[in-house]
Amino acid sequence: MKTALVTGASRGLGEALVVCLAKRGYRVHGLVRTPQAAEVLHARCAAAMPIIGDVARPEVITAIHEALSRRTDGVHLLINNAGSGASIRAMHDGIEEEIAAHVNVHCLGALRVSRAALPFLRRAEPALIVNVSSRFGSTARAAAGLFQGHALSYAYPIAKAAQNMLTLRMAEELRSSQVRVCAVHPGQVQTASGSPDAITTPTEAAVRLLDWLESPPADLHGCYVDLDTGRQGW
Numbered sequence: 285m286k287t288a289l290v291t292g293a294s295r296g297l298g299e300a301l302v303v304c305l306a307k308r309g310y311r312v313h314g315l316v317r318t319p320q321a322a323e324v325l326h327a328r329c330a331a332a333m334p335i336i337g338d339v340a341r342p343e344v345i346t347a348i349h350e351a352l353s354r355r356t357d358g359v360h361l362l363i364n365n366a367g368s369g370a371s372i373r374a375m376h377d378g379i380e381e382e383i384a385a386h387v388n389v390h391c392l393g394a395l396r397v398s399r400a401a402l403p404f405l406r407r408a409e410p411a412l413i414v415n416v417s418s419r420f421g422s423t424a425r426a427a428a429g430l431f432q433g434h435a436l437s438y439a440y441p442i443a444k445a446a447q448n449m450l451t452l453r454m455a456e457e458l459r460s461s462q463v464r465v466c467a468v469h470p471g472q473v474q475t476a477s478g479s480p481d482a483i484t485t486p487t488e489a490a491v492r493l494l495d496w497l498e499s500p501p502a503d504l505h506g507c508y509v510d511l512d513t514g515r516q517g518w
């Protein structure tokens with residue numbers, strides 16, 4: 285039986301991933317921020333094993349390490365999914381704080397969780413880390429003008445671009461191991477963080493991501509994929 289860890293499991297895409305992974309026979313650990321969210325996740329998916337922690341805080345490393353040490357030897361799949369949208373679209377008061385907070389969640393949060401899980405991923409090799417990115421993290425697309433006209437915040441694309449560079453750095457470090465790392469834009473998903481014109485339900489997005497992971501490309505390691513359109517430029 286394979287084991288997975290999914291962050292941001294209280295709702296949206298993360299919750300759907302937990303439910304779909306459990307249905308596919310995985311033992312699933314879901315990171316949520318509160319005991320109440322842990323109860324809700326358990327009610328939604330009795331097989332799910334909640335871990336309580338905030339990826340924005342360093343203590344999450346110990347919380348994950350302790351929980352995994354008690355419950356499992358290895359983790360085959362880590363999905364760094366926790367994160368949310370941002371709002372400030374011009375150089376106004378509060379923008380530095382919003383950017384710092386989002387980089388702390390999307391980039392440093394994924395790093396903290398990956399550090400905590402790495403010994404367990406190594407024990408389960410071949411293993412995989414999926415960083416849930418966004419098309420808006422692509423500097424190639426931004427430079428090509430593809431986001432012109434979008435009502436974009438500063439913080440969200442900056443944080444996702446930072447997370448993308450984290451993916452590349454982790455891929456470089458882990459190149460000689462059997463732990464693969466990739467970045468995935470999950471599509472436009474109907475969640476609290478999704479855009480109003482999103483047409484994909486969280487369950488559809490989760491199924492599509494997990495189906496893709498079942499037959500990954502040979503050059504998965506260090507790749508950046510848009511599940512709507514295919515491979516995309518960093």
Ligand SMILES: NC(=O)c1ccc[n+]([C@@H]2O[C@H](COP(=O)([O-])OP(=O)(O)OC[C@H]3O[C@@H](n4cnc5c(N)ncnc54)[C@H](OP(=O)(O)O)[C@@H]3O)[C@@H](O)[C@H]2O)c1
Nearest residue numbers: 292294295296297317338339366367472473475476477478
């Ligand atoms: N929806 C889209 O169209 C779309 C498109 C591209 C990429 N994404 C990415 O997909 C991922 C999931 O987003 P979603 O659409 O499912 O959003 P969502 O419904 O807003 O869910 C966000 C999840 O992340 C958790 N989270 C946020 N900050 C956290 C923190 N500091 N520590 C731990 N958990 C935290 C939330 O927990 P709480 O319930 O405690 O707040 C929640 O479980 C995000 O990384 C997002 O950037 C989404």
